[in-house]
Amino acid sequence: MNRSRTAEITRKTNETDIYLKLNIDGSGESKITTGVGFLNHMLELFARHGGFDLEVIAKGDTNVDDHHTVEDIGICLGDAFKKALGDKKGIRRYGFFLLPMDETLIECAIDFSGRTYLNYAADIQAVRVGTFETELAEEFFKAFADRAAVNLHIIKRFGRNTHHIIEGIFKAVARSIKDAVVVESDRIMSTKGTLSE
Template sequence: MERKITLTRKTFETDIELTLNLDGTGQCAVSTGVGFFDHMMTLFTKHGRFDLTLKAKGDAVDNHHVLEDIGILLGKAFAEALGDKAGITRYAFQFTPMDEALCRICIDISGRSYLVYDVPLTREYIGEFETEMLEEFFIAFANNSKMTIHVASLYGRNNHHIVEGIFKCFGRTLKQAVTIDPNVKGVPSTKGVLE
């Protein structure tokens, strides 16, 4: 079964289209208008070995509308591409170092959206990326993918390294969670559904 999807989202504030292939090779073509975030999405897809095409235009207010809406649409894309979730690994966690920083992400594709976020950053911006938008992106993604996600920066001094480590870790952890495990028969839940 092909786990690939194309979605669009158009509001008064944003215009976004994306194509996601869960079983890709890490190919990425991203243009969001926020250079640092483009870099983060490229790292995410490379380390998660997802294929992602993403074009987004936001209003000129700030990063908030476009980055939150990307989180919404990307979360929906994962939820829809996973279908009934039969055979997936479901749970995954990773630790990822980035120079002096160490990040941890834990994921449960549970059908229940929940975010635990513990990433203390000390700068307001990295390039034109507003650092408070990192949490907003993950809130939007968790709510729309219906996943439980724990995101933590265990330590680090350089904000760029911390955020980069988080996106690499996110890709690696999500890949592990969505991987089809030949030993899993049906949906990996005693309920029989993950919704």
């Protein structure tokens, strides 16, 4: 592979101030400071299991709640993958992983198609894990899918423990992305000749 698949993203609004740096072909190293403890943990394991180097420094209006910070980091992560992959020439495009974590089993499939869709079929009974609102996991992946322009399916096959379910989701998504971004040819994997629309 000749091209460095890296991206730096900055996003500053009245609600958040975010810097994100991604190296797709990294070694799983991370430096994460988001102001949301549970999200820090999820992004650290996302980087480790995907083999991505990831740096995120975020400040947000967490005095209101964590929604804007979590959603905007999802936006930045999606933007980073889209930028780092460029025209997606040579990538496998599709990725799939079935991840067991104790009593939990998470299924994930992703397509770097250039078209956005999220199927999030992971009902979680608990409202919070620690101080993190569990519905924000879906908001994070919705923002990511929209900005990365991917088709993303996340399905909870089994699971009771809230921490296990969300951690399993982040790990399964990371592993699916790792599979999808493997360079295996010198062609764009589409009969249309493009993966940008």
